[in-house]
Amino acid sequence: MAAWGVAGLLTVAGVAxxxxxxxxxxxxxxxxxxxxxxxxxxxxxxxxxxxxLQQWEGNGYMTICGGTLIAPDEVLxxxxxxxxxxxxxxxxxGRPRERVIVGxxxxxxxxxxxxxxxxxxxxxxxxxxxxxxxAAVVRLDAPVAGVPTPTLPASDNRAYEQPGSAALTVGxxxxxxxxxxxxxxxxxxxxxxxxxxxxxxxxxxQGVFDGVHNPTLYPxxxxxxxxxxxxxxxxxDSGGPLLTASAAGRWELxxxxxxxxxxxxxxxxxxxxxxxxxxxxxFVATAGGGVAFGP
Numbered sequence: 001m002a003a004w005g006v007a008g009l010l011t012v013a014g015v016a017x018x019x020x021x022x023x024x025x026x027x028x029x030x031x032x033x034x035x036x037x038x039x040x041x042x043x044x045x046x047x048x049x050x051x052x053l054q055q056w057e058g059n060g061y062m063t064i065c066g067g068t069l070i071a072p073d074e075v076l077x078x079x080x081x082x083x084x085x086x087x088x089x090x091x092x093x094g095r096p097r098e099r100v101i102v103g104x105x106x107x108x109x110x111x112x113x114x115x116x117x118x119x120x121x122x123x124x125x126x127x128x129x130x131x132x133x134x135a136a137v138v139r140l141d142a143p144v145a146g147v148p149t150p151t152l153p154a155s156d157n158r159a160y161e162q163p164g165s166a167a168l169t170v171g172x173x174x175x176x177x178x179x180x181x182x183x184x185x186x187x188x189x190x191x192x193x194x195x196x197x198x199x200x201x202x203x204x205x206q207g208v209f210d211g212v213h214n215p216t217l218y219p220x221x222x223x224x225x226x227x228x229x230x231x232x233x234x235x236x237d238s239g240g241p242l243l244t245a246s247a248a249g250r251w252e253l254x255x256x257x258x259x260x261x262x263x264x265x266x267x268x269x270x271x272x273x274x275x276x277x278x279x280x281x282x283f284v285a286t287a288g289g290g291v292a293f294g295p
Contacts, residue, residue, distance in 0.1 A: 042192040044105040047170055048147045049251075050192060051075045052101045053082065053138075053239060056091045061099065063188075066171045066240030068150065068253055069102050071290035072143035073118075077239030078256050078273065079126040079136040087117055102144045105192045107172060115140035121287040125221070125279055132218050134258040134273045135280055136239075137287040150243060150251035151294045152284065153276040160244045160252050161276065163201035167225050167244050169257060169270075170194045171237030197226035197242075200269045208268055212261055221277040223255045224269035242272045252294065 051067035053075075065081035082098075089097035096116050104112030118141040125133030153160060172192055205224035209217040217224075225242060242255030255272030263270075273280060284291060 040194060041189075042105055042170065042194050046105075047192065047194075047241075048103045049149050050103070050105075050170055050240070051077070052104060052107060052172060053077060054099050054101065056095055056097050063107060063172050065238045066173075066257065067100065067138065068241040068256075069144060069147055070137075070149050070152065070253070070284070070288050070292075072145060072147070073140045074288040074291065075100055075102070075138045075140065076253075076256060076284060076288065077136050077138060078134045078258055079122045080128065080131070080134055080258075081239040082117075082120050082136050082138060083122060083126070083128070085117060085120055085138075087119060100138060100140060102140075103147060106190055108190050113144045115142055115144065117141070121283075123280065123283045125283075130218065131259045131271070132221050133280070133283075135256055135275075135283060137284065149292060150241070150253040151246070151292045152253050153281070154293050154295055155276065155278045155281040157276050157294065160246075160254050161199055161223060161274070163199055163204075165199050165244065167197050167199055167242050167254065168194055169197060169225070169237065169240060169242050169272075171240040171257065173237030173240075197270070200224040200226070205269055205271075209261070209271075217271065219274075221274050221280055222258070223272045223274040225255070225272060226269045246294070 049069040051069055052063045053065040053067055054061040054063050065077055067075040067077035070076045085098050091097055098117055100115045102113045117138050119139040121137045123133040123135040202219035206217050237257045240257045241253050244252045244254055246252050254275055258271050258273050260270040261268050
């Protein structure tokens with residue numbers, strides 16, 4: 001299983017390019033690797049709350065994961081994206097090793113807000129062996145003002161997670177399909193992309209992953225979407241949002257991109273951290289001040 005948290009788009013001297021990059025195998029056979037496969041480019045300003053999590057990698061910043069601004073100074077992402085981050089880390093040249101960009105659609109552009117992590121909180125139930133509790137809140141060193149943020153579900157409210165309902169995920173991850181054991185080159189776009197995915201019921205998704213993941217799917221804290229073999233999240237999309245639209249036309253944030261058994265594999269949905277799960281909800285409510293929750 002691949003965790004979808006390694007992207008290959010480097011910004012070198014302020015210039016970004018779509019690149020093919022070898023993604024190293026993780027320490028376990030099934031590592032999270034989400035990307036947008038079969039999606040479409042996003043128009044600037046559509047997702048002003050979208051965040052790019054970046055690390056300095058020798059000659060430029062690499063986008064490793066996505067995230068969602070849930071309060072002016074709080075970004076929600078996947079725990080596996082930031083469990084190796086440390087506040088205040090510097091490169092040998094004195095640059096911040098990690099940074100967060102909010103509100104930028106094209107990575108090679110210069111718009112949006114660049115912030116540094118001031119604090120990192122991992123969900124206390126996070127388990128890297130099973131990917132359960134794959135959520136984290138990054139507090140920014142300064143607020144991002146004037147950005148509308150999505151609403152999160154109330155505890156145990158699955159109204160927006162009905163099987164077959166349409167959801168949307170967004171990211172800068174690889175656009176090339178990958179098999180469950182494929183750790184080859186990915187193709188990473190400069191421009192943010194989106195893809196629509198149907199929500200998959202807990203029972204059918206459990207059947208897909210029984211005996212595959214280590215040890216299995218945990219529907220209490222995991223939500224599945226996709227599986228048609230043509231559309232999916234993939235490597236580099238980890239931490240990004242799974243969204244639905246409310247009747248009032250507001251974005252509802254129902255999941256965090258977490259892991260998958262390859263990307264766009266027929267019959268195999270992607271897996272997202274379920275934000276309505278009581279334990280996950282309580283963590284976000286405690287760690288993220290000023291978060292908007294729905295009824």
